[in-house]
Amino acid sequence: MSEFRLSQRVQVNPHVIRSTGNKVSNRNLKARQMLGKYRIRRRVGAGAFATVYEAYDTIEGIRVALKVPHRELLGKHSLAEIHREVRLTARLEHENILPLRNAMMIDDYFIIATPLGQQTLTDRLRYRLGPATALSYAEQLIDALAYAHEKRIIHCDIKPCNVIIFDGHELRLADFGIAKVAMKTRTIAGSGQGTVGYIAPEQAMGKPSFRSDVFSLGLVMVRMFSGHLPEWPFDWPPQGADRLRRTLSRDFVDFLRRSIEVRERKRFRDGVQMQKAFQRLAPKALRGRNGRGAA
């Protein structure tokens, strides 16, 4: 059981609290409570859009993550939008994208069930990542993004806590499209901009595009390889650049730099272009013996 233990820390997005006038009006689900065939085990965390619980599927005999959107997001308007986004996600079938197991109304709750991961990339980043691991993680995330962009779907919220880790090394990108609903709702509620963190400058101004996903993933990659998250105004070289130069080829450092260009047009057009460049550079990306660098 312990291998499924996630960080107990509950993450509450301050913007949610502000956007609802200091009242997060969620009836919390209790441990052992039944919801259809699911038995709640515990609350795993909360984001801008939903509370996430670990639950046991009493029919299939497996553990799942149940995502329960915050009640205040479930006005009629946004329920229709959530349905649309759920349908969108249901179409995505890729080994590095978190699959939907189920989405339904149970007892007045709207519930999205997905496989339960071990931890998020946020949890993993509390410890240093070796360059070989970071390269494998980067590849998996780029593959997921290229696939989604081929299907003309923008993620809109690529960040480490939306990357779920399974079996130590398999990454799955979560929350496709759902961010868009949450973002809109936040805007309607007039709470201003979301947490800047991993959001591209143009997206923060309300104009997300494929290139914004490229930027966010670029930040995640720089964070993984350098140990530091670049911040506005995203000048180059970023903090931790010495580690990049020590462990990565010059071309690969340029690849990272190009992913987080503030000027949209200088970035890769989309995940597909990013993937092409990555595949060309990855075999020689790592400095040091056997390309293993300081792994």
Ligand SMILES: Nc1ncnc2c1ncn2[C@@H]1O[C@H](COP(=O)(O)OP(=O)(O)O)[C@@H](O)[C@H]1O
């Ligand atoms: N499939 C999953 N498996 C394990 N933990 C998950 C899963 N989905 C979400 N979580 C956890 O729940 C937390 C809240 O998720 P979410 O509502 O998507 O907010 P955010 O992505 O902003 O953190 C995540 O940070 C993560 O710790």
Ligand SMILES: [Mg+2]
């Ligand atoms: Mg999420």
